[in-house]
Amino acid sequence: CLAIGFALPTLAHIGHVPPLRVLRRELAAPGLSAWVTWLLAIAAFIALMTWQVRDQRLAVAMTLALLAALFVLMGVGRLLLRLLDPLRRTGGTAALGLAALARHPQLAMLQLGGFGLGITLLLLLAVVRVDIVDTWRSSLPEGAPNHFVINLQADERRAFAALLRERGIPNSGLYPTTRARLLAIGDRPVRPDDYVNPRARRLAEREYSLGFSADMQSDNRILRGRWWDDAQSAARPAFSVEQGLADNLGIHIGDTLTFDVAGQQIHAPVTSLRSVSWDSFNVNFFVVGSPALLTGLPVTYLSSLFLDAPNEHLTVELAQRFPAVSVLDVRPILDQVRAIMERGALAIEMVFVFTLIAAALVTAAAAEVSRDQRAQEVAVMRTLGASRRQMLAAVLTEFGLLGLLGGLLASLLAGVSGYLIATQLFDLPGRISAAVWWFGVGGGTLVVALVGWLATRRLLGIPPMRVLNSE
Template sequence: MALAALAWLAWVAIGDAGLAAWGLGGFVVFMAVVWLVVRSLLALLVRLPARGVGFRYGLGLLGRRPWLASLQAGALAVGTMALLTVAVVRGDLLDAWQRQLPVDAPNRFAINIQPEQRAPFAASLRTLGLGTPEIAPMARARLLAIDGRPIRADQYPDERARNLAEREFNLSWRPGVPASNRITAGEYWTAATAGKPAFSVETGLANTLGIRLGSRLAFDVAGRRVEAPVTSLREVRWDSFQVNFFVLASPGLLDDTPASYVSSFYLPAAAVKPFERASTAFSNVTVVDVSAILAEVRALIDRLAQVIEFLFLFTLAAGGITLLAATVATQAERTRDAVLLRTLGATRRQLVAVLMAEFVWLGVLAGTLAAAGASTLAMVLGRQALDVDIGVNPWLFVHGVAMAGGAALLAGAWAVSRVLNRPPARKLREIAVDS
């Protein structure tokens, strides 16, 4: 019932059944991994040489209740991992992505360059010492059919596919493979085959819309129907900030099509003012500042992260409540141990150290697992979403242990105070009654 309720809440919160299922599945898998790891670690740790009464006692308590210890550590680890993951994504992941970009990666896009402005615009950039920019033709088009089948948005279950089916595309034509593109299937046109009508399609678009090598695409380009087969599929590095397109046409296929031009280039800070003065000669050209967009994206992620962190605090609180409930359930056992230790001559300070050892171990285990989980998730996100390799941040483990350990120690302080603040005689009577 609890799992069903969690699934329903995930579906309501996310609004996507598939994504909710993946998230819930990941949660279940993580909990299973936590349980196995905690059981394995406890089995290993209890075999270590004795290093004090507290050390042995804390491990002994966890070893006596491996199922409960795994549940406690898992509940704390999930909440802590969620908070750590948000911190990594908003900080380390974006920083790593920006660091892997070339220093001179284009940070400006210029669009709506007219054919007669192409040469003067390039010359103005060379005059400013910005080199010869890449300027590519661009024509608006709407996809009409794939292999003779008319395109309708409602034929695709995926939302992204529906959006692509409804939108207009920017087509371009290039004699050679662009620098930030890699052919993954088929053959790009050469000088010998450039006269033959053909399209080259980006792999992500092809997978989303069901386009295959050899598929025949039909576009409406300025009221003219243009058809050609797909002769190659390309993988595009969009984060290169070069001028790239989903669909490229072979030279000659769109020669009679009205087109504008688009360019990308690197504009250093020292050249901003001179460029602004020079660009007044091209009042119709729109220049997009990529760095400003990235700053807005980071600000948006920060705002979203603040909301998500607030929600994940409840997850951590739920873990704390689980820990507290488990602590209450084992309070009688803890009381009996305290009475026995007090009878054997243990001081109050020694009792505190011994009884808190269990919670110290729980915090260390949960925090370490949370940091490991957050690091793994960040590495997967970096590779799959941004194509960057992000290393393990040692401070993540420090923060993870501090967060989980703090929650565990609060529960421990409450439990220990209930044990120590009652006279031994009263404890013995309560134990006798419970027995």
């Protein structure tokens, strides 16, 4: 799809080129078709991304992000090369390498942009694979609850607590809960069709498990407002809402929420917004009500607990002693998530290889485009007295500097992007790893220098007179 997008305008242009111009090497730039090539390639890329992610807005956003990264790489790279321009007058092999970049500025920027973008994606995948995924794994605490007990009746609470004490099994406590549907936020009825965001629509149409507690969970944190932390405030009807739910549905401090609980409507103002650590696997709720709201509501009780291998049989005993109780084992879900992460890690490692190969091919292709001109330059320099070793050092300087600048900019882009993904998307602590800089700068320099040497080494062995006579 991408190959067709890039190739069609050029292939269409070939039919209009006179053979004599090809033999004389008098080929002009294709003009407008270059813009057509880019537009078709971008359209093909968006179509491919839409097919893969099944979300046109996301595909367009990713395409624009990649184009922005490409322009940043090329623009900042050009600026850095200008800052290094005074070194051309110092003499030596380094000056020869810088002079080669100055003679081909557009080609140099194309190489820098292509290789830098490839390394950026490679490093970003590494950040996601190593830092973000491993941080998520380590965020699951040892001994985190792996079973949830639901539908416990009020008259069964003492027997349930006694059984757990007898077996020495820790639990998160018992929490009254009831099923409810959100009817209104203030005077505004809650209708799924009123929301554009798909997640907001799902939240508007779903039922909620309302929790009720005098004390806030230890893994919750108040972001705005105040919890009912004294007897007087706990005696007044109030709701505390999870921040993400509030953002999606447009809930603010002071708004009165109306819920339908088995045909009975309850009303209370929102007095606080809080963050919830869902990955703790403790009992948590999107909406928590003060104890004053419990009066007259049909509730059951919910708890979470950790069962190790010797105590797994307790689920059978719970079912026998408390027939209405359901015990949910979340370990299969966690195992499935871990398996998905492992498969994703393997896929990312394969993408590493292909991305690196693609970046190397961009460098090699750019060197091949200027092959004839490079051959002339090498022949002239050899005729003027430059040794083969000096020309080799100039080539390594030219491509090594491209790799250094590309790796430096790629490390910066990947580090900042990874930090934003971790903190804004996954709500994980963000950090910029030093390994990203070492791999980006060091690896970029070595890979581009090696590819450049492989692509041009044959030119260094051609006798200068053969090249000059052929012209």
